[in-house]
Amino acid sequence: MASLYTLPQFHSPTHFSKPKTKLKKPIKIKSLKGWKEYDEAVKKKDLARALKFLKTTQTQQQAQQTQPSSSGLYMGNEDGLSFLGTGRDWEVLDACLNADDMKLVGNAYKFLQDRGFLPSFGITRNIVLEGSRDITPTALKSSTGLEASKLSPKKWGLSGSSSAVLVAFLGGTSYLISQGIDIRPNIAAVLGLAFLDSILLGGSCLAQISSYWPPYRRRILVHEAGHLLTGKYFTSNQAGTQFWDEKLENELADGRLSSASFDRYCMVLFAGIAAEALVYGEAEGGENDENLFRSICLLLQPPLPIAQMSNQARWAVLQSYNLLKWHRHVHLAAFKALESGDSLSAVIRKIEEAILENR
Template identity: 30%
Template sequence: MEQTSLNLVAIAVFVMTLSALLSPALNISPFIPAGTTLGILTLATLDSVSWGGRGLTIFLDLFATPQQRQRVIHHEAGHFLAAYCLGIPITSYTLSAWEAFKQGQPGLGGVQFDLTLLSDTKTIQKTPLIIERTLTVLMAGIAAEMMIYDNVEGGEEDKKNLRAIMRIMGISNSLYQQKESWALLQAKNLIIRNQTAYDALIEMMEKRASVEACQSLIQEKINQIEVMT
């Protein structure tokens, strides 16, 4: 079951327990909280089976705090900046579950890349530079969170994708952590070098500017830095 489904199940159990404790004092029939909880669990199961948990993801995302939404933007801006600077094509981006749903993306979406070159094992083996850049892009969201918040709440899917690529490349499990650390360091350095562009990109993404507008802004900031130096 999807993590969002598990979250909702936990909420349902909590509500039922609380209702059971309060129902005698409030003169509420015990069948009401029990029926409500059963309904929630049924919906959670149907959503998990039929929609892959997307409905619950959208529902729970409605209750995200402004701080959580800011963290998402900072995370995705890290991916976006790294992808642009390293030449990984960006096709779109989303910053909420509803935006992701409208674009047909799973979960909360995020920055979408054109990774056509990675679909062929022979191409992967012949283009190690592209692989290194892709690994850096995947770790850039985590790097951004660490730099801004000193901790990381997202990025599990990024790590899964990174390890999937390394498996295709034939990298042994013992080297996973080393490669992750290397890519994380590269991503941090990239964001630091382009801090002005990163900060400006966050503002653009908050306004849901187009991919093209965001890319133009990054290039503009990079050009300004080059002129100054």
């Protein structure tokens, strides 16, 4: 911020004194060291230290802007480093990755929002979702043009790209056996591990291995972009499919769960499935999301009956599908950022830019 000067004081018609103040001051080594420590905190994912530095820097800048100098003039940022913070504040989001303290993550997003960096964050948090709550398979098809089965996760190896991987694996196995290379004991071990992965981890290990295949990797990124974008609209988000909502956490701590919080959480859970269906015409992934949804429904008091559980799932996937459809260009921007391997802060920034471009 440029320094603000008072009008010169005239002592005679032919003479006036100029304020003795330097327009430029040398960059303070201490400030440079502080930003270096900030970089180190972000690199080490030390969110508490990175956020503390930004808050301290903001407080110092505000004090310098209102405190008069020794010459009686109000000065701007005296360390000459205010320009560094403008683009660097975003990087605190990278320290949110794998953070254990979700309230601290929420504080980081709130800090950036207060600074004006996240004008679109949570803009539809209190959206009024109109229409019937009773979503039958017929109503779902009428709204999306897709059968209900297209909006459900598939078992790995039974459809789409995963089936091609399975066929290639079985073909390769048959060829090796025909060449006298008996790998059946190894196959038995692999199938046993795959079975345990499917039961205990929802097939996440096989999905991780399959992600190295480009077409499947793109599908995963489409899925994750759906989670990220919907989470950004409705909750405070972290990386991947980990989301946190302070209101939801407080309600669960009190042993209750409002319908609004439950609806938002379900929409985030089913957003990945909705994104796949929107882009590819059907969903393959999302088995873990569906299993988590069932677990939450069974923890409610009283637990949701099967019929109501199925209706809630259809309602949530329809709402997420429509939200992503309305903001398709934003979902595309999120997907491209993830595909490019951008950091979380860069991904969030590109989402913000895409939203603002179309307002």
